[in-house]
Amino acid sequence: METLTAAILPQTIRQRPADSHKGTYGRIVLIGGNDNFGGAIIMASAAAVYSGAGLVTTVTAKSNQTSLHDRVPEAIFADITDVSLMVSLITAADTIVIGPGLGTTNQSRATLTTAFENIQADQRVIIDGSAITLVATDQLSLPTAHLIFTPHQMEWQRLSGIAIADQTPQRNRQVVDELHGIVVLKSHHTEIYTATETYRNPLGTPAQATGGMGDTLAGMVGGFVAQFANESQAVLAAVYSHSAIAEELATSQYVVLPHQIITEIPRFMKTHSEK
Ligand SMILES: NC(=O)C1=CN([C@@H]2O[C@H](COP(=O)(O)OP(=O)(O)OC[C@H]3O[C@@H](n4cnc5c(N)ncnc54)[C@H](O)[C@@H]3O)[C@@H](O)[C@H]2O)[C@@H](O)CC1
Numbered sequence: 001m002e003t004l005t006a007a008i009l010p011q012t013i014r015q016r017p018a019d020s021h022k023g024t025y026g027r028i029v030l031i032g033g034n035d036n037f038g039g040a041i042i043m044a045s046a047a048a049v050y051s052g053a054g055l056v057t058t059v060t061a062k063s064n065q066t067s068l069h070d071r072v073p074e075a076i077f078a079d080i081t082d083v084s085l086m087v088s089l090i091t092a093a094d095t096i097v098i099g100p101g102l103g104t105t106n107q108s109r110a111t112l113t114t115a116f117e118n119i120q121a122d123q124r125v126i127i128d129g130s131a132i133t134l135v136a137t138d139q140l141s142l143p144t145a146h147l148i149f150t151p152h153q154m155e156w157q158r159l160s161g162i163a164i165a166d167q168t169p170q171r172n173r174q175v176v177d178e179l180h181g182i183v184v185l186k187s188h189h190t191e192i193y194t195a196t197e198t199y200r201n202p203l204g205t206p207a208q209a210t211g212g213m214g215d216t217l218a219g220m221v222g223g224f225v226a227q228f229a230n231e232s233q234a235v236l237a238a239v240y241s242h243s244a245i246a247e248e249l250a251t252s253q254y255v256v257l258p259h260q261i262i263t264e265i266p267r268f269m270k271t272h273s274e275k
Pocket residue numbers: 036037038039040041099100101102103129130131133152153154155186187188211212213214215
């Protein structure tokens with residue numbers, strides 16, 4: 001297992017060409033946030049915007065519209081019950097993040113199934129939170145695409161069938177190979193399984209143990225893969241940045257809140273970008 005270092009940052013976070021525009025930096029659609037979990041998709045959306053994604057659309061419950069626009073005016077809102085709109089947004093996207101706050105009701109299941117049916121092979125898809133739980137409990141068939149799963153240990157137990165105590169790199173790798181995607185297995189020592197390598201994130205702090213921290217990471221992963229060509233590097237750089245920012249804040253804070261990490265992303269990326 002390789003240990004991630006800060007070297008991943010300038011390798012991944014490139015200088016922006018002068019003749020670029022928002023279309024250069026990815027069209028990303030985030031799907032999730034029921035009436036109760038609106039905060040999850042708002043944090044994910046904000047993280048994608050602050051990571052530099054070019055155009056961000058959030059497909060969520062109507063009850064979240066005002067809060068979304070208040071917190072993240074850069075994001076476009078779409079009503080999650082408007083199925084034909086969601087399908088057209090998915091069709092036009094480069095990157096899709098699905099699951100933060102989606103919930104596990106019949107409505108959540110219908111949204112996930114429709115999304116999966118309309119995903120295309122060249123798209124990058126981050127599957128997080130409730131979407132992982134639904135794939136596991138309903139044994140949904142996965143779309144053919146560039147899949148990136150971001151489970152915490154309990155979600156990985158549901159998806160892989162491996163009990164938390166038995167989640168060794170060897171056992172995890174067998175399931176990762178069957179999933180045909182990148183897996184970010186989140187814990188106090190997050191591991192990232194790419195097609196060929198396994199990495200350990202040396203950073204992170206218990207100050208991060210608060211709801212919404214993973215929703216924020218899902219949005220960052222989405223924002224990074226939407227912009228940076230090398231998908232594995234983009235995932236590694238997002239994971240590293242999320243924890244590095246948290247560690248910086250934790251030097252003077254007992255707890256680090258997800259929205260505080262989000263606010264710091266543009267400064268952190270500038271400091272650690274390609275020189
Ligand atoms: N403000 C919001 O709207 C929030 C919404 N959330 C959403 O709530 C839905 C359910 O997700 P949850 O993760 O809360 O619930 P889950 O039921 O999927 O997982 C939480 C359970 O897993 C256990 N667990 C074991 N190892 C863990 C580990 N390493 N990290 C985290 N938990 C571990 C916890 O103790 C807890 O019992 C998701 O869609 C998620 O996105 C949460 O992110 C919390 C914040």
